[in-house]
Amino acid sequence: MTTKLNIKVNEHVSAVSAAPDTPLLYVLADELALKGPRFGCGLAQCGSCSVLVDGVETRACVTPVASVQGKSVTTLEGLPAWYARQHKLPQAPAMHPLQQALIDEQALQCGYCYNGMIIKGAELLARNAAPSDAQIRQAMNGHLCRCGTYPRILRAISRAAAVIAGERT
Ligand code: FES
Ligand code: FES
The missing domain is CATH 1.10.150.120 ([2Fe-2S]-binding domain)
Structure with missing residues (x-):
């Protein structure tokens, strides 16, 4: 079920609408128009979707968007x-x-x-x-x-x- 979430990306807090288990990658691309992270395998195997979450490289294709609330996401941008x-x-x-x-x-x-x-x-x-x-x-x-x-x-x-x-x- 779609819900409102606040996530901090590139030092800006943004309100997004997504089901809590939506992959972070989709939210970055579709809601925030951040195209640096790319869809490759969708299975955490290739690294093309990587972002930093609190400074740690994280595969955005398998990371539920709700899990990054309260954390700091950095994309290539x-x-x-x-x-x-x-x-x-x-x-x-x-x-x-x-x-x-x-x-x-x-x-x-x-x-x-x-x-x-x-x-x-x-x-x-x-x-x-x-x-x-x-x-x-x-x-x-x-x-x-x-x-x-x-x-x-x-x-x-x-x-x-x-x-x-x-x-x-
Ligand atoms: S798309 Fe390949 S690791 Fe995420
Ligand atoms: S996948 Fe083409 S340069 Fe790496």
């Missing part, structure tokens, strides 16, 4: 501002450093996995500023890229870590 808050920057950059690193490494082809790779990579970099190659591979293990660009995505995450540390531009 809100990631630069989330990064700015993490690093106490006076204003949000145009992109999270990982987004720029993916461009610099020419890491993506069709781009369908882009959302999940960035959300998971950003989560990793927030808790581990200098991840090893093995730690990056382990963190990204549940994110699928049907174009097989994994090596370049992994390089982009390392590059973003170095940029955030001020070791390269």
Whole structure:
């Protein structure tokens, strides 16, 4: 049964109308017009729908919208501002450093996995500023890229870590 729910997405509290068990992904797309998270498998297997919930990467395709009430959801659209808050920057950059690193490494082809790779990579970099190659591979293990660009995505995450540390531009 449809009901009114208040959810906090990208630092704004929005009133939405949905059945409590509606996947968060549908509410983000249909009620809030946030198209960054993408529908892939619908089974928590690919990562294309990922968002951050209280800073933790979460599969929005299997997350009931009611379960995020009282929590803070960040989508790809809100990631630069989330990064700015993490690093106490006076204003949000145009992109999270990982987004720029993916461009610099020419890491993506069709781009369908882009959302999940960035959300998971950003989560990793927030808790581990200098991840090893093995730690990056382990963190990204549940994110699928049907174009097989994994090596370049992994390089982009390392590059973003170095940029955030001020070791390269
Ligand atoms: S669409 Fe959610 S994990 Fe694949
Ligand atoms: S670039 Fe096509 S799915 Fe990853």
